[in-house]
Amino acid sequence: MKKGDSIAFFVLIFLIILLPVLSGSTYTLTVGIFSGINALVAIGLCILMGYAGQVSLGQAGFYGIGAYVSSVLSLHIGLPIVISTIFAMIVAAIAAVILSVPALRLKGHYLAVATLGFGEIIYIILNEWGPGGPSGFGDIPHFSLLGYTVDSTTGYFYLIWGLVAAVMFFSINLIHSRTGRALRAIHESELACNAMGLNVVALKIKVFILSAVYASLAGSLYAHYVTFISPSSFSLFYSILVLMMVIVGGITNLWGAIIGAVVITVLPELLRRFEELDVLVYGLILTLSLMFFKKGLVPILIEKIKKLRGFAVAKH
Amino acid sequence: MLTVFLQFLFSGLTVGAVYALVGIGFNITYNATSIINLAQGEFVVIGGLMMWFFSESLKLPFLVSVAFTIVTAGIVGLFMERLTIKPLKNPDLLLMIMITIAVSIVLRGLLMLSFGKNPYVYPSFTEGEPVSIYGAIIQQQTLWVIGITGFCIIVLFFFFKKTITGKAMLACAVNPTAAQLVGINVSKMVMVSFVLSAIVGAIGGIAITPISLMEYDKGPMLAVKGFCAAIMGGLGSNRGAVLGGFLIGILESMTAGYIHSGLKDAVALIILLLILFFKPAGIFVSKTMLQLRKF
Amino acid sequence: MLSIKEISKSFGGLTALRQISFDVKKGDIKALIGPNGAGKTTLLNIVSGIYQPDNGEVIFLGEKIVHLAPTKIARKGISRTFQHVELFGNMTVIENIMVGRHAKTKSGFFSSGFKLPFVMKEEREIQRKSEEILEYINLGHRKDEYASNLPIGEQRILEIGRALATEPRLVLLDEPAAGLNMRETRNLGEIIKKIREELKITIVLVEHDMDLVMRISDSVTVLNFGEVIADGTPLEVQKNPEVIVAYLGDEEDIPRGYNAHT
């Protein structure tokens, strides 16, 4: 891990531990929990899009698979939640392979529309064949591990942000490894990657699987936290929301995914008063950040810090 | 038996006509800019809802309402291009995709704000007895939809073949640098293409709303299906888009009728994925064309 | 080492290569020259698997390779550079070389994510080896700069370095001197010779710069309109009347490093 990453990582852990202590308010923690769930999906999309350069407008599909598969398995078959969550990840991974094998020949717009189509198909399947149809179902068991059931808000906060930290640790290591370099190289020039003997197809499939597994994990956590789910949480709008998180935070930086997830999750809470405005506000934020803050919050912040530091050094 | 089949066929042709128009809208911008404008579906919604506003809410005469609606849509297309597409210097593809998505969300937000979440409808263009063929009923509006689509296709055909602006737009598509060199104002052509595609979409919306109602969030699905129609015949080919649009419309209405109405959207999506995966250049396209295209 | 056997390739109606055959001997610097549009790049693309020929065979170390994917061919030991530089522009110079080490190393998604000890060891090894290569091509001082910020001359050299990182047996260079000034071209020539002599790597050099070609190559094949019109030592080729008519006769008209596509 590089120095900047290590510092950021410690700050993250520090905040995770401290927040429930400082602010015991259930409301704050609940918003925090949803931010964490979204962050998991956003980290996956960030690796997929920002690093490997593959567009996806279908992350809601994998998120939905995670939620539904794990809920159904734990509720109806009585599997332990950890097992059902892992099982859901496997299903999501298989779906990712089925989607990516043909889709990864496509680029740009074609890939965007293909993934969008995939997400919508999952959405239709959930509506038609999911338990409860469009109105969804409840009584999903709470998360439990080794006989200990998580049912307090604080418990969920630690569980989910603990997983965010773990996923972040894994992802940062990955990005700074041989594999991460290869992913970035694919983004730059597939032609050159092929000439260097990189197995471009395999790498793309694997990174798709990774993003699907993250989204599935998030979906399962969501379901076992809210204990009631319906297809509307897994529509195209969610895919676009995740896209926004990644872009607002800064698509070229993994930390941007977390910051973006928090911002985009907290924002509607702040905008509660203007209920009807939310779609418009989302759209404007996305448009404006694409036009004027193309790089996103975190990369801009890093530049600022570097400049300040350069200034300080120059002064001495 | 036959009656039911024909009934499904006619309703398929009706929605298919709108998909064809959306597909043509995609082609117009794609040909001039190689951008796929994912806000294309919103133009249709704007057409339907604004038409309702002018004709039902303001009670303006029919033709005036149509004219105002088309102008409104054109202005939206114009603003979209001038405010979001033009200012981007050398954008990469990813940015382009996302910016059109972003605009589509803004439009959807505006539509929701102005019209709420309810579906809207207004009466057919003409009142009168439906036509009956072998017992299957064809509403007069259905004939309007198909007629208007046909009319649009013919007008566009002459526009691109006969008018200077139309030919210049095609030239930009083939080679923007060369077009610039012979004195074509490429930037203006890009603008025209957005306005034109918005108008084509809006016309579809105006025509279809009396039959299938219109609500603020119909855009994405319309866009997906229109895109599907457009790539069926190979992006850029209007003839292909029309064929594709009708094909999807018919398959969709057959599925809804014979299998299950909840699956009608799935049909178009599955066709879309199959085409993208196996024949991304389109199913009516020759092999040499295929080699020249990039995906 | 490499045999091209009756390779033909056409694009639509245009025949880019017609029944091309020649051999590249182990340890040679083989120059491939010819006017613009002669089909040189197309031939390199066929050897490296980017295009499939309509007819013919490419035999590398006794094995037919035409049907193989570019990745596979690269892993068999053929590396290359591109006429239009294909560096990873938003990655640093050293990272470009490190990607070149990819095929020779193996840590995967899981082992990297969990940072297993062998991964760390391998990463240090990649780093060390890449720095070594950078020193070898005299780009050590540019290590942490973004590749896209280098001047074109250094970009071309970096591309060669990245090709070397794959530990190839054969390197295909597509106009490495295009856009270089005289001093840079001389330096490039030295590096190419050094690679052949010290690393024992066979080289196929596509180049318009005749001085460079005549100075460093052991054998020259001349293409014109998709056909081989001469094949021999630099001296033989220079004297070949057909070549003089088709190509060298116009030498005065061809500026150094001229290239119609740039």
Ligand SMILES: Nc1ncnc2c1ncn2[C@@H]1O[C@H](COP(=O)(O)OP(=O)(O)OP(=O)(O)O)[C@@H](O)[C@H]1O
């Ligand atoms: N992908 C392609 N599609 C169509 N035609 C092509 C393609 N690649 C090359 N050609 C054509 O094949 C012919 C040979 O091109 P090639 O690039 O191999 O020439 P070259 O010898 O490398 O020329 P230069 O010295 O200009 O690089 C040219 O006429 C070119 O236009």
Ligand SMILES: [Mg+2]
């Ligand atoms: Mg060439």
